[in-house]
Amino acid sequence: MLGIQSIASYLPKGRVDNLEQADRFETDREFVEQKIGVSSLPRFEAEDSVVSASVSAFKNLCEKESVDPAEIECVVLCTQNPDKGGLPHNSALVHAELGLSEDCACFDIGLGCSGYVYGLSVIQSFMAANGMKKGLLFTCDPYSKILNPEDKNTCLLFGDAGSVTLISDTPRYTLASAKFATKGAGSAALQKNDNLLEMNGRAVFNFALQDVPKQIKHVLENAELTMDSVDIFLLHQGSRFMLENVIKRAGIPAEKAPIRLSSTGNTISSSIPLLLEKELNGNPKTILMSGFGVGLSWATAIYTQVK
Structure with missing residues (x-):
């Protein structure tokens, strides 16, 4: 029986004051706070990437759980804005950074807001079909890469973050x-x-x-x-x-x-x-x-x- 054992996340240090953005767009601050509901946004800085955010999320996971990289048999990464244009697949780059075993399946899936729910089913099904016991599901979609700085409809809304979920045969x-x-x-x-x-x-x-x-x-x-x-x-x-x-x-x-x-x-x-x-x-x-x-x-x- 496979399922969710633990989860950890990563938020970049970069920040955008959304109320200052509201002023720039001549948008009412109360509207930004009450309707959009966002007062500040995490933003990738120059040193941040999908891979580095995923690695940081994994390090945070290891502070909660004892995770042996040698036991990880599957890595799935959900993103629509991958590093290097998606070539190579970013899960392989994360695999290299974490020093995982070569006997580890790695692939990306390109889904957005529904991606985590889809991703859980994908990785659990893949692992079950192939007799695997431990896997990692990463999410990281830095929309800051594709925001139009003059478009208030998107600039006031989207933030950058990453997460990792440990899928195992000893789930919670x-x-x-x-x-x-x-x-x-x-x-x-x-x-x-x-x-x-x-x-x-x-x-x-x-x-x-x-x-x-x-x-x-x-x-x-x-x-x-x-x-x-x-x-x-x-x-x-x-x-x-x-x-x-x-x-x-x-x-x-x-x-x-x-x-x-x-x-x-x-x-x-x-x-x-x-x-x-x-x-x-x-x-x-x-x-x-x-x-x-x-x-x-x-x-x-x-x-x-x-x-």
Whole structure:
């Protein structure tokens, strides 16, 4: 039985004051704080990269868990903005930096806001199919690489971060139910054009409000659980306004769905693991995760504590 054993994250030292950015864009500071919900953003500095952030997250993991690099049999890295343009695959570069065994499978997956939920299923399935016992799932998607400095719709929203999740045969949490979905016809709502990010915020908001609550309810039904049965709901931290409305539309008790993007912003595939790392300290028995965004792609999964 494979599942989540532990998790750690990395936030770069670089910071952007979002309220100063609001002034630059002649945008109301209260709107930035209350609707976007972000007061400062972590930003990669010159020395930061997908690989270095992943390595730093692993070092933080090793402060929590005794991890023998020789026992790692699989590395999966989720990013849409890899170092070196993705050639070679960044998981191989992380493999080299960590000095892992050559008997270790490494590959990248290119997913955004739904990437962590997808990535958990991908690495667990791959490991189970190949008789593996220990693996690492990394997330790191520095959108700062592709932000247009004159676009307030994106500059005020996205932050950089990395995470690593230890997947093992001695897990704390295992998968109970999951569902995945794609609306490729809506992909223009979040896309790269001339190597810069473009976002139709209204289209993304409407998608999240219409489709995500339905999927959450469906996954709960499949697992034969109710809202009351779930201890914590970890939703992708897109923006405060979006989260508040998705939570309300889905009927999730607000006290069970933390909104914590004030000092991180939207960190894409790292937003759920950043939440999860903190929430594991409270020892929840049942966790629902839902990631949604670029693609358009959305994924929801329920993990339960191993007894």
